[in-house]
Amino acid sequence: MGVPLDQDTKRGLTLIAPPLVYALALLAGPLLAVLVFSFWTQDYLTIDRTPTLANYAEALTDPIYRTIMGRSIAISGVVTIVTVILAFPVAYYVSFHVRPDRKSLWLFLITIPFWTSYLLRIFLWKVMLGFNGVINSALTGLGLIDAPLTFLLYNANAVVLTLSHAFAPFAILPIFVALEKIDRSLLEAARDLGETAVTTFLRVTLPLAMPGVIAALLIVFIPTVGDYVTPAEVGGPGGLMIANLIQAHFGGLNNAPMGATLAILAMGIVTIIALATVLIARKLSGGAR
């Protein structure tokens, strides 16, 4: 760079060098490999290394890819909205109604689902929702239904239910933090200026909690689009998502370049949606922050 480095800068660079190398090797490296692969094509058993956009053209035109990409975004979108809507009251309750000395206990309890592996939790949902599962047995036993319900498992609903449950803590925490930062005298000021409890919530609490809500939306949406364990286990044929297709291309279908292309496209779409969300949120809050 030609700029002489002072002592502090040198020390700083030395400090960050190992994690930087680590991050480059494990994050940038594979990403670059995927990107390169996406411009190659599979020629039966060998890979044709001539750069081409053929995969992209196919991925964007073939209805199967478009359907599944669309479904992934739709399922993730529903998961995100359901999770955030359910998480908000929990975060609100902990922030506003739990005694200050009990708050950390509550947050600790909220993380309990993480004590078991995610795979185990998925299987628990299968036990709950299955043909001979807890819900069906209970309802049949009570005589409320004659035959087990079949719309519970192996479809998109099951994916939404399982993912929403799994990602709830990720949504609760950022919203909780945003709510905690709200100066309580602002709420009293709104009441004092004539607002009811409900309009105070709408005019003060909610706008000030928006940064947390946006964070929660992104934190849930971004990883769920790429989730493949959940749809593979509880999704059935109608609940398949883009990650399942990517995995199939790298595995059974033996078409790594196409898998790479789909991965890059998924990343691109998620990036666009995330940026759009941030921009819209910024516009809505009027830039007055």
Add this chain to the structure above:
Amino acid sequence: MTDAPLIRLRGLQKYYGDYHALRGIDLDIERGEFFSLLGPSGCGKTTLLRVIAGFEDVSEGTVVLAGEEMTRVAPNKRPTNMVFQSYAIFPHLSVGQNVGFGLRKRRDLTADAKDGLIAEALAMVGLDGYADRAAHALSGGQRQRVALARALVLKPKVLLLDEPLSALDKKMREHMQVELIRLQRQVGITFILVTHDQEEALVMSDRIAVMFEGGVAQIAEAEDLYRRPNSRRVAEFIGTMNFLPATVTGDRVSVPGLGEVPLAAVQATATTDGETVVGFRPETATLLFDGQADTDHVASGHVAEVVYYGDMTYYDVALSGTEATVRLSMRNVFGRPVLEIGAAARVAWSPGALVLFR
């Protein structure tokens, strides 16, 4: 007063669990008054203000505002507005939106009329043209003004101020004190100020209620409160006072070190015979310098301590014949020397300035 008082508080009791925060408050506050609640922290003054605003429920007692019983009425339904200690400026809104926050429900006003009121309120607090500024970019003094404008734009019957000046530096505070008095005279709204600063209360208020441990110790106009505190505690809290043991015998009061005067000459809150205490303010007695003639009441002693303040000098004088030391404050007028420690001192005092406590 022919009208009923604007605010009538009767028998207010407030408990937080075992803690007795308000112990039987009875208070009348008149229309257009600048009233202060003064006391040390934890005396219940802020609790009382929040009871009037409707943020705290009372355990017992009634709150009547403008002739209406409002003990259990929510804050948004009360004719009061508050300036919070932290100012509580909404960070997500502009200055104009902050000031206009409470106007949203006024369906009788057009948007233009509201903008007019907002501009008027901002002009009143000296913030013309600030409407479009972001609230988070304001200084402490400006926030304070926005909070004032936001409350005054609604033309409340009562403006409640919770230690509004405590976050400002000394210069700004003194400036805002004068501003607030001017504003109060201009709008004619009843102001209730909570403060722990006795000087602030004296400067600003028509009347002051001094509170200790959840009770009102004395309600009086500023001058009365300063000159005739009704207890040693009030006297100690407001300014400085010298206390000397005294004995009442019949219609005479004897104060060792000062002398004996008729009981009728001093300000007495109790007139029973026996041991008691008298007090006087440092500025009500004078050191006599060389060449000044004795007056009727002169005590002698020597200078025990000198504290020099530039415009003033404080002297602690040990009175002859007692162990008592009294503090005097003397203006350093031109040509007057500052006495040194150990110098002989003659103290001229007046019986009328003596307050006899029970």
